[in-house]
Amino acid sequence: MSLRKKLIRVLVPVAASQLMLLSVAVSQAQSVGLGTPISESQLQNFDLIAGADGIGFPAGSGTALQGKEVYDVKCATCHAPNGEGTSGNTVLVGGDMHSDGVPLRTVGSYWPYASTLFDYVRRAMPATAPKSLSDIEVYQVTAYVLYLNGIIDQYKILNSESLTEINMPNKGGFIDSSQQQ
C-alpha cells in the first residue's frame, strides 16, 4: 500500500514534466504532421452546411409553385396540407411574437434566417428519409414554406443569392449572447 502510494507520488511529477516538455515541443514545431488535407471534391457531398452568410449553398433554384408538388407528397403527412402541423413540433406557419401570452414560434414568426430552413430541410427532412431530396427539391420546398408564411410569392425564384437576401419577419428578434460570461 505504502509502496503504491510512493510510486504514484513519483510517477505524477514525472508524467507532468513530460507533458510540459511535449507541449513545448509541439508549440515550437507548430505541427506534429498528423492528418491529411481534405480535397474540395471529398467535401462536396459531405459538407451540408448552408450558412446565414450565404456560404455553402449548392447550385440550383426553385419556386413555391414547384415546391407545392414536392410538399404535398413528402411533407404534408406530418406538417398538414398548409403547414398547420399535426403536432406542436410540426407547425410551420402562423404565430406572432407580439401576441398575448406565449407566442406561437414557427418558421414564419420566429426563425431569423431563411438559410436555416434550407439547411435544415436538406440535412434532416423528410423525417422518414433525411437527405433524400435533391438540391432543387430543397430549394422548391423552402420556397413553398416561405410562401405559406406569406414571406414570398409563389413565383419568386429562390437560389443561393436570393435566399440569403430574404428578410425574415423576426430577423431582428435575437440577441447573440455567446460572449456573455
Add this chain to the structure above:
Amino acid sequence: MVSKIYFLECSGNSGALWAANTANGTAQSLHGLVSCAEWTGIPLSTLLDEAGVEEAAQWVSAVGADAASMGRSVPLNRAMDDVLVALYQNGEPVRPEQGYPMRLLVPGCEGNISVKWLTQIKLTRSASQFRDETSKYTDTQPDRLSRQFTLPMGTKSVITTPSGQMSLQRQGLYQITGIAWSGRGSIRRVEVSADGGQTWADAMLDDQHANKALARFRIPWQWSGASAILQSRATDSQGNIQPDRDGLISARGTLGRYHFHGIQSWSVNATGEVRNVFA
C-alpha cells in the same frame, strides 16, 4: 489526451418549473436530465492548432452523424478553451448512444451543443445559424427578443434526499443531501433552508474544486414532525448565486423553455410526505 470530470445537463432540465402549476414530480423526473462522468479525449484546440486557424475564423461548426445530421456552432474562443473531442467515458469507449466513436464535449454548456457521432468540424466567420440554435435552444424574454447561444448552464443545486414523493417515516435526525453544479466554474458554497428560505445554514461540500462537475452537499436536519419547506442555494467560484424561482422569473419571464436553474422547494407535511411546491 486528457481526462476530466464534467457534468452534462440538458438545457431543458427542470423546465417543468417554468410552468404555473406545480408538478408532483420526483428529483429524477424534475431535474434528472443531468449526469457527470469522466471524459477522455483530445482537446479541440490541439486539433485546430494542428490544422491551422485562419484569422477570419470566429466560430466552429460541429455536425453529427445522426439521421438529421444535427449541427451546432461553438464560439472559437470557447472551442479553444476546454472543449474536448471525447473518445472515452468513464474509461471505456463512448457508448453508441453517447456518440461513438467520438463526440464533442463542451464543458459546462447546454448538453445539445456537445454534438454526438461527430463527423465534421468546420471553421466559419459567423455562426452557421443551425435549426438547433435558432428555432430551438433560444430563450425568449418578456420583451419578445430571444437570447441566442446562452451556452453555460446556470449555478444550480437540488436536494435529492428528502425529495418529491418520498415519505419521512419518523421524527428525528435526517441527512439532507443533494448535488450542485455550475457551468461557469466550481461550487464554493451550498446553503440549506428548512423554513422556505427565511433562515439558511451552510452545508458540507464533498468537493469545492470540482470544475464544471457535480458536487455533493450534505447537512444534518432534525425533523420535529412539523411541516417544513426544504431548499438549497448554490454559489459558484465566480460568485454567481442560484436565484429563487420568483427572482428567476422576474428577470427572465416565462416565455422561454430552457435554462431553469432556480431554487427547488420541497414541502414536508406533518405526515412526512414530500412534495414539489413553489415557495
